[in-house]
Amino acid sequence: MDNVELIQFDLDGTLIDSVPQLWLAVNRMLEQQGHAPAEELAVRHWVGNGADMLVRRALTAALGEEPDAGQQQAARAAFDVAYEEVADRQLVFYPGVLDTLMQLHRAGKKLAIVTNKPYRFVPAILAASGLSEHFTLVLGGDSLAQKKPHPEPLLHVCRELNIEPARTLMVGDSENDVLAAKAAGMAVVGLTYGYNYGRDIADSAPDWVMSDIRGLVDLLLTDEYRKDNHG
Incomplete structure (x- = not known):
């Protein structure tokens, strides 16, 4: 080669x-949206298709159904704020x-x-x-x-x-x-x-x-x- x-x-x-940081950001987002936290292993399986899909998978698990557009938009905004605070830590x-x-x-x-x-x-x-x-x-x-x-x-x-x-x-x-x-x-x-x-x-x-x-x-x-x- x-x-x-x-x-x-x-x-x-x-x-x-990066799962430790993503897990923390996802759970901050879920908490802000009134949902229970996710397990780290679940977040590991949700990662890989970008932030929109990560947020959608987390919301779907929390809601038991696909989020609507408003829920997705609010959760994505909350996730971005949370992740920006922790993305470069440890x-x-x-x-x-x-x-x-x-x-x-x-x-x-x-x-x-x-x-x-x-x-x-x-x-x-x-x-x-x-x-x-x-x-x-x-x-x-x-x-x-x-x-x-x-x-x-x-x-x-x-x-x-x-x-x-x-x-x-x-x-x-x-x-x-x-x-x-x-x-x-x-x-x-x-x-x-x-x-x-x-x-x-x-x-x-x-x-x-x-x-x-x-x-x-x-x-x-x-x-x-x-x-x-x-x-």
Whole structure:
């Protein structure tokens, strides 16, 4: 895989475990709307399709039926306020993330983030985690008209950085990431530890399945580079 010039990463469930913050924000929203709190495991299964869907799933569970437009709008506004207060607190990286990103960056790979999380929350998270300098381009779920699993965000990054999809790798933890990458004509790594609605990421048939993000170093970097950087 020496021909890969660009690596696009999902954020939640791929680089950071953001469920603790999302769980807190969801429960603040539910409390404000007069509902009982949700369990953390439930929130883990609701994450992955953006904030609107997360809020809708939480409301549906609380109400026992789909929320109407007014309920959804009020809850989404409450969620945004709550999440903005906690999104960048006590961030938890998955094992090997920081070292892997540093090695790829130092090796001259272009790195980008394509997340379905609303963009307004992303810069503060990257700044608090010390990751900002690694990424050339960052897209949120509302940065374009489409979001994953539509391929457009991934193709947009390729166009902006003038790198062909064939020389690009997508790295994510959910079916949305795999579907977007395949539709965009790029290879994809599926990580087993993130948020995929309780399903095995292998069922989505990514090109590679990894349980540890450090596998990217073996996949993408030459033996000479790894030797020079790790002895």
